[in-house]
Amino acid sequence: MRMFRTLGNVAVSPSLTLALAGLMMAIVDVPARAETGEAPTPPKLRLPAEVVGPVHYAADLTVVPDQDTFSGAIDIQLNFKQSASVLWLNAEKVKVKEAVLTAGGATVPLKVVPEDKDYVGFALASPVGPGPAMLHVAYQGEISRKDMQGIFQVKDGGQWYIYSQFENIGARQAYPCFDEPGYKVPWQLTLHVKSDQVALSNTPILSETESGDGMKTVKFAETPPLPSYLVALAVGHLDFVDAGTAGKKNTRVRIVVPHGRGGEAKYAAETTPTIVNLLENYFGIPYPYDKLDEVAIPLAGYAMEHPGLVTYGAQIILSKPEEQTLQHQREWSSVAAHELAHQWFGDLVTTAWWDDIWLNEGFASWMANKIVNQYHPDWQMNISELNSYQGAMENDGLVSARKVRQPIESDDDIANAFDGITYNKGSALLNMFENYMGADRFREGVRRYLAKYAWKNATSADFLASLAGDDTSIGAAFSSFLDQPGVPLVTATLNCQGGAPKLELSQQRFLPLGSQGGAPERWKVPVCVRYPAGSGDQRECMLFDQESSQMALAKATSCPGWVEANGGANGYYRVLYQGGLVDGLLKNDASALTLPEKVALIDDIAALTGNGSIPLGRALALAPEFARDPERQVVTKTMTITTGLEDRVIPNDLALKYHEYLERIYGARARQLGWKPKPSESDNERLLRPNVVAVVAIEAQDGDLIAQAKSLAQAWLDDHKAVDPEVADSVLVTAAKYGDRPFFDHLRAAAKREQNEDLRRTMLFAMGLFPDPEIVKLALSIVLTDEFDIRQSLLIVFGAARFPPTRDLAYDFVKQNWDALTAKLPTDSGAYLPDVAGGYCDEAHRQDAASFFQGRSTKYSGGPRNLAQMLEGIDLCVAFKKAQQPSVTEFLKSYGTGQGEAGAR
Ligand SMILES: [Zn+2]
Numbered sequence: 001m002r003m004f005r006t007l008g009n010v011a012v013s014p015s016l017t018l019a020l021a022g023l024m025m026a027i028v029d030v031p032a033r034a035e036t037g038e039a040p041t042p043p044k045l046r047l048p049a050e051v052v053g054p055v056h057y058a059a060d061l062t063v064v065p066d067q068d069t070f071s072g073a074i075d076i077q078l079n080f081k082q083s084a085s086v087l088w089l090n091a092e093k094v095k096v097k098e099a100v101l102t103a104g105g106a107t108v109p110l111k112v113v114p115e116d117k118d119y120v121g122f123a124l125a126s127p128v129g130p131g132p133a134m135l136h137v138a139y140q141g142e143i144s145r146k147d148m149q150g151i152f153q154v155k156d157g158g159q160w161y162i163y164s165q166f167e168n169i170g171a172r173q174a175y176p177c178f179d180e181p182g183y184k185v186p187w188q189l190t191l192h193v194k195s196d197q198v199a200l201s202n203t204p205i206l207s208e209t210e211s212g213d214g215m216k217t218v219k220f221a222e223t224p225p226l227p228s229y230l231v232a233l234a235v236g237h238l239d240f241v242d243a244g245t246a247g248k249k250n251t252r253v254r255i256v257v258p259h260g261r262g263g264e265a266k267y268a269a270e271t272t273p274t275i276v277n278l279l280e281n282y283f284g285i286p287y288p289y290d291k292l293d294e295v296a297i298p299l300a301g302y303a304m305e306h307p308g309l310v311t312y313g314a315q316i317i318l319s320k321p322e323e324q325t326l327q328h329q330r331e332w333s334s335v336a337a338h339e340l341a342h343q344w345f346g347d348l349v350t351t352a353w354w355d356d357i358w359l360n361e362g363f364a365s366w367m368a369n370k371i372v373n374q375y376h377p378d379w380q381m382n383i384s385e386l387n388s389y390q391g392a393m394e395n396d397g398l399v400s401a402r403k404v405r406q407p408i409e410s411d412d413d414i415a416n417a418f419d420g421i422t423y424n425k426g427s428a429l430l431n432m433f434e435n436y437m438g439a440d441r442f443r444e445g446v447r448r449y450l451a452k453y454a455w456k457n458a459t460s461a462d463f464l465a466s467l468a469g470d471d472t473s474i475g476a477a478f479s480s481f482l483d484q485p486g487v488p489l490v491t492a493t494l495n496c497q498g499g500a501p502k503l504e505l506s507q508q509r510f511l512p513l514g515s516q517g518g519a520p521e522r523w524k525v526p527v528c529v530r531y532p533a534g535s536g537d538q539r540e541c542m543l544f545d546q547e548s549s550q551m552a553l554a555k556a557t558s559c560p561g562w563v564e565a566n567g568g569a570n571g572y573y574r575v576l577y578q579g580g581l582v583d584g585l586l587k588n589d590a591s592a593l594t595l596p597e598k599v600a601l602i603d604d605i606a607a608l609t610g611n612g613s614i615p616l617g618r619a620l621a622l623a624p625e626f627a628r629d630p631e632r633q634v635v636t637k638t639m640t641i642t643t644g645l646e647d648r649v650i651p652n653d654l655a656l657k658y659h660e661y662l663e664r665i666y667g668a669r670a671r672q673l674g675w676k677p678k679p680s681e682s683d684n685e686r687l688l689r690p691n692v693v694a695v696v697a698i699e700a701q702d703g704d705l706i707a708q709a710k711s712l713a714q715a716w717l718d719d720h721k722a723v724d725p726e727v728a729d730s731v732l733v734t735a736a737k738y739g740d741r742p743f744f745d746h747l748r749a750a751a752k753r754e755q756n757e758d759l760r761r762t763m764l765f766a767m768g769l770f771p772d773p774e775i776v777k778l779a780l781s782i783v784l785t786d787e788f789d790i791r792q793s794l795l796i797v798f799g800a801a802r803f804p805p806t807r808d809l810a811y812d813f814v815k816q817n818w819d820a821l822t823a824k825l826p827t828d829s830g831a832y833l834p835d836v837a838g839g840y841c842d843e844a845h846r847q848d849a850a851s852f853f854q855g856r857s858t859k860y861s862g863g864p865r866n867l868a869q870m871l872e873g874i875d876l877c878v879a880f881k882k883a884q885q886p887s888v889t890e891f892l893k894s895y896g897t898g899q900g901e902a903g904a905r
Contacts, residue, residue: 040086042119045410047088047178052080052129054178054185061174062192062215063143063199063235065153065160073138074175080129086113087128087135090172090179090228091120093150095140103133118169118411120176137176146791147826148300150174151233156258156298156314161236163297163311165304168354168414171228182352184225184457191218191233198238200256202231202308204291221290223307225455227350232306234295243269243294246276247287256295257318264318268294268332275337278371279344284447285454288348294336299757299791303335305342305364312339315757323756325725326683330372330379337368337375349453354408356460357417358482362404362426366434369427378683383633385427386569386596390603392424393574396487397510397610398876399517400868404429404482405460415831415862421485428572429481433467435570436526436541437474442467477524477543481572486510488523489611490544490566493578496559503529503563506548510574512610514879522547523573529553530567531560532592539567562592569600576604576613586625599637602626606640609884610876616649616884617891620661627665632688635669639691643699647804648841649881649888657892662700664896670696675708675731677724686726694730698737709734714743717750720759729762736766737803744775752787764792768799768810776806780813783821790824801836810836811845815852822860830856831863834870841877849874 055077063070078087080103087101087110099110099122108128113121122135143162144152150173153160164174172179191199195216199205203221210216223231234256241262243253253272255265272294276287289308300313316335319328345367346360369385395401402421408414434442449458449466460482461475468474489510495502509521524545530537531553538555553560562584565575577585590598605622608614623638642662650658670693677686697705713735715722723731735743744767751763767779780800783793800810814821814836822830834857837849850871857863 040113040121040123042113042115042121043088045408047090047180049182051082051084052078052087054183055079055132056186056188057175057177058188058190059175059231060190060192061151061233063151063162063233064194065162065197065236068143068145070141070143070151071139072141072175073136074177076135076137076177078133078135080131080133083127083129085124085127087122087124089120089122089176090118090169091115091176092118092172093142094120094173094176096120096137096176097140098136098138100136101128101133102136103128104131118172139176141174146824148297148302149827154298154300157260159237159259161238161258161298162234163295163300164231164233165300165302165311166231167229167304168418169229169411171231174231177228179228181227181229181350181354182457184227184350184455186222186225187231188222189220189231189233191220191235192216193218193235197236198234198256200234200238200293200295200309202226202289202306224289226307226347227457230306230347230350232304232309232311234309234311238295241265241269243272246273246292247280249286251276251287251290251292253292253294255317256293258296258298258314261296261314261318264320265296266321267319267324267329268317268336271333272336272340274375275333275340275371278374279337279340279367282367282370282443282446283344283450285344285348285450288343288454299789303339305339305346307343307347310339310343312336313757320756323720323725323759326687327726330376330381330384333372333375333379334368334381334384337371338364341367341371344450348455349450350457352457352459354414354417355405356458358404358422358426359458359460359463361418361423362430365423365427366430369431380595380633383596383599385431386599387637388420388424389428389431389572390600392420392428393487393510393572393603394607395420395869396425396485397512397515397607398869398872399515400865400872401485402865403485411861412864415828416865425481425572429478432526432570432572433474433478435568436528436543437468445469473524473543477526477545480523480545484521484523486517486521488521488525488573489576490525490527490571490573491576491578492529492563492565492581494560494563494581495550501553501556501559503551503553503565504548505544505551505565507544507573508547510607510611512607512876512880513612513883514876515611516875525571525573527551527565527571527573528567530564530597531556531562533557533560562587564593564597566597566600568594569596574604574607575601576608586622589628590626595631595633598626598629598631598634602634602637603640609641610880612883615887617887620888620891624665627669632684632691635666635688636691638665639695643695645888646699647839648877649885650892651885651889654889654892657895659700661892661895663696663702666692666696667700667702670702670705675705675712675723675727677726686724689724690727690730693727694734697730697734706734706738710738710743713739714746717746728759732762732766733769736769736799737771739770739775741772741775744770744779748779748782757792760788761792761795764788765795765799768796768806769802771805773806773809776800776809780809783813784817784824791826794821794825794829797836801839804839807839811840811849818856828860828862831860831866833857834867838870838873840874841881842874843878846871846874846878 058075061070061072096112101108101110109125111123113123148165149170151164153162189201192215193199195214199218201220202223206219206221208218237259239257239259239262241255243255246253255269257265291308293309295311296314296317297311298314303312341364345363351357351359372381445467449463464475464478486509488507491506493504495504511517524543527544528541530539533555534557542551605619609616609619619641623641626634627638673689696702709731712723712731751760754760770776779796783796797810800806814833834853853867857867
C-alpha cells in the first residue's frame with residue numbers, strides 16, 4: 001500500500017511532496033538543548049508507539065567499498081496517532097545534515113536533538129498530528145572495518161566488499177528509523193554504487209542507470225512489509241553461481257560470492273533448492289519472496305535470514321571440493337535449512353518484540369532438524385539436535401539462566417536474547433510438544449498460525465492459540481516452560497505393589513551442586529514413557545503438573561523389566577531413576593533403548609553427577625558399558641562423563657591412573673581407527689575418528705598417537721593432502737599441545753598463507769596450546785599486531801586459556817591489555833572476554849575475575865549476564881570438585897585392581 005495525501009486539491013505522491021518540502025525547509029544539526037535550556041528527553045528502551053509509527057520507507061544510499069563513510073537520505077511516511085512536538089527515532093553513529101517534515105500540506109520547522117546512543121530526536125516548532133506526515137532526513141553514516149553490525153566492509157582477495165547486518169539493533173546505524181521488530185512496513189531501497197560493481201538487496205532490481213561519473217543508480221523493487229532488521233544490502237565485485245530454481249513459483253536461486261570464488265559454491269548450489277522444496281511441503285505455503293540470493297560474507301561467523309538475500313559466513317556456505325568435510329556438508333545443510341525456514345517463520349511472520357524471539361530462532365532450529373532429517377535421514381542429525389538440547393539444559397541449570405520469554409528491559413537483554421536458551425531450549429520445547437500432540441496435529445497448528453499472521457507480526461500467545469485451538473491445556477503447559485527458567489528433574493520409581501504397575505513421579509527444578517537457587521518452580525510436563533508389554537513396547541503420556549503423581553502403566557501384563565521415563569528422548573526434562581530402574585535399562589547392553597534414549601540417559605547420568613545424585617566414581621564405572629556401543633554418538637556422549645576431568649577434579653597423584661582409565665575405554669578403538677582413514681570405512685567411522693583418537697592422544701597422552709600426529713601435522717602444513725580433512729583439526733591440536741618451537745614457527749608461517757578461514761581459525765587456536773609458556777607468550781604477543789585479523793587471532797588467547805599450564809598467561813594477557821583489546825576488537829566484544837577465565841575452578845581466581853571484569857565487561861551489551869554466568873560456572877565447578885573428588889579418588893585408586901570396575905556397579 002502506498003499512502004497518498006492531498007496538497008490543495010491535487011493528490012500527490014510522497015516524492016513530489018518531498019520535493020516541495022525540500023525547497024522550503026532545510027534544518028541543519030542544531031542542538032535544541034543549547035537554545036531552550038530544556039531538552040526533550042529521549043525514550044527509554046522503546047519508541048512511543050502510541051504517538052507515531054512508520055507507514056513506508058524510501059532509503060537512498062551511496063556506498064563505495066574502501067571508504068569509511070556513506071551518505072544517505074531517507075523518506076519516511078509517518079502516521080501520527082496523536083499530536084506531538086518531538087519525533088523520536090532510533091539512530092546511532094549517524095550525522096544528520098538536513099531534516100524536514102511535511103504535514104497537512106505544510107512544512108514544520110525541525111531541530112535535531114542528537115543523543116549519544118540509540119536515538120535522535122526531531123523537535124517541532126509547533127505540534128504536529130494526529131494524521132499523516134512525511135519526514136525527510138539527509139545524513140552521513142559509517143562503514144565499519146572492524147564491526148559486522150550496521151553497514152560494514154570486509155576484504156577478500158585484496159578487494160573490499162560491503163555488506164549489512166542489522167539484527168538486532170544495527171539498522172539504526174544505516175538510517176534513522178523505527179528500529180523495533182514490531183514496525184513492519186514496505187521499504188524501497190536505492191543504491192548508488194560504482195558502475196563496475198554489483199549491488200544487491202532483498203528484492204529484484206527495478207532499474208539500473210549510469211550517472212556518468214563512474215557511478216550508477218540501482219533502484220530495487222519495493223519490499224513486502226519488513227521490520228528494519230531484515231533489510232539488507234551487498235556491494236562489490238561479486239560473482240554469481242546459478243543454483244537453478246526452487247519451489248512452486250520456480251524462484252531463481254543464486255549463490256553470491258566474492259570475485260573468483262564460484263568454484264567453492266557447488267555444494268550450496270546443489271542443495272538449496274531441495275531444502276526450499278521440503279520447507280514448502282511442510283508449511284503448505286510457497287516460498288514467499290520473488291528471488292533467493294544466498295550471499296557468502298568473508299570472516300563472518302553467522303548467517304542471517306534476510307528475505308531474498310540470505311547471508312552466510314563464507315566458511316559456512318563455501319567449501320573447496322578437495323577440502324570439503326562430511327561435517328561441512330551437515331553443518332551447511334543445517335544452517336541453510338534454519339535460515340530458509342526463517343523465510344516463513346521469522347520473515348513472513350515476525351515476532352512483535354524481542355521477548356518472543358524464540359518464535360523465530362527456536363522454531364527455525366527445530367524446523368532445520370526436521371528438514372535435514374527428511375533430506376538425509378542417514379546423517380541422524382536429530383542426535384546433533386538432541387546434543388544441543390542437552391547443552392541448553394546445562395545452561396538452564398544456572399540461577400543466572402534466562403527464561404525463554406525473558407522480559408526485555410535494556411539493550412543488554414536484547415543482546416542476551418540470542419542465546420542457547422532461545423535457540424535450543426526453544427527448539428526442544430517445540431519438539432516435546434510436537435511429540436506429545438502428534439506431528440500432524442502440530443503441523444496443522446503451525447499452518448493455521450502462518451496463514452493468520454502472514455506479512456504481520458505475532459506473539460507467543462498468538463502462536464499457542466493457533467497451535468492447539470480450543471485445547472487450552474497445551475498453551476498452559478507450553479507457557480510453564482516459556483515463562484520460568486530451569487529444567488525439571490523428574491524422579492521415577494516403579495511400583496508393582498498391589499494391582500497394576502505404576503510409575504511414581506515427582507518433579508523439582510534441576511539444580512547443580514553449589515547452586516544458590518531455591519526450587520519453587522513447577523512445570524506442566526508432558527511425560528511420555530515406554531515399557532515392554534506382551535510382545536512389544538507400549539507408550540503412555542500424561543501432562544504431569546503436580547509435585548508428585550502416579551502414572552498407571554495400564555497396558556503392562558506384569559511388572560515391566562524396564563521403563564524408559566523419557567520415551568524417545570523427546571522430553572525437556574532430566575530423569576533420576578530410583579530403585580533398580582537404571583539396571584533394568586542397562587541390561588543386555590541397553591538394547592531396550594533407542595539411540596536417542598541412550599544418548600539422553602548418558603547425558604542425564606553426567607548431569608546427575610553434577611547435582612550430587614550420582615557419585616562420579618559410579619558414573620565412571622558405568623561409562624565403559626556404553627563406550628563399547630557401535631554407534632559413534634553413544635561413544636562420544638560417554639566423553640561428557642569421562643573427559644575434561646584432569647584439571648577440575650582428578651588429584652595430581654592419580655593423573656596416571658586417569659590416563660590409564662581413558663586408555664582402557666577408548667584406546668583400542670583409537671588405535672584401530674588410527675589417524676588415517678581406511679578405504680572401506682563408513683561415514684560413522686570417519687566422524688568418530690577425530691573425537692576418539694584426539695581424546696586418547698591428548699587426554700590419555702598416548703605416546704604413539706602423539707608422535708604420529710606431530711609428523712602428520714608437519715606434513716599437512718606443507719601439503720593439506722597429507723591428512724584426511726575430517727581429522728585435520730584434531731591432528732593440529734594434538735601436535736600443538738605437545739609441540740616445540742620449530743613446529744610453532746612452521747605453524748605460524750603456514751597460518752599466514754592459509755586461505756581457508758576455518759583452517760586458519762584452528763591454526764590460530766592451536767598456536768595458543770603449546771606447553772612451553774615462552775612459546776605461548778610469543779603467540780599472545782601476535783594478537784594485538786596486524787599479522788592476522790584480530791577477529792581470528794583472538795583465538796590464540798582462548799587456545800592458551802584451554803589448559804592449566806598456560807591459562808594464567810591468557811587471563812593475565814586479557815587483564816593487562818584490556819583497553820587495547822576492546823579498542824581493536826568489534827564493538828561489544830568486551831562482553832565475551834570474561835570467558836577467558838571460564839576454565840578456572842578455584843575461589844581465588846573467581847574473586848579476582850569478578851573484581852576485574854565488574855565495571856569493565858559489564859559496560860558492553862549483554863556483558864552483565866555473561867559475566868554472571870561465567871562466575872556461576874566457576875562456583876559450580878568448585879562445589880563439584882569438593883563433592884565429587886572423594887568418590888573419583890576412591891574409584892581411581894582401586895582402578896586396574898579388578899575392584900574399581902566391579903565395585904561401583
Ligand atoms: Zn535464526
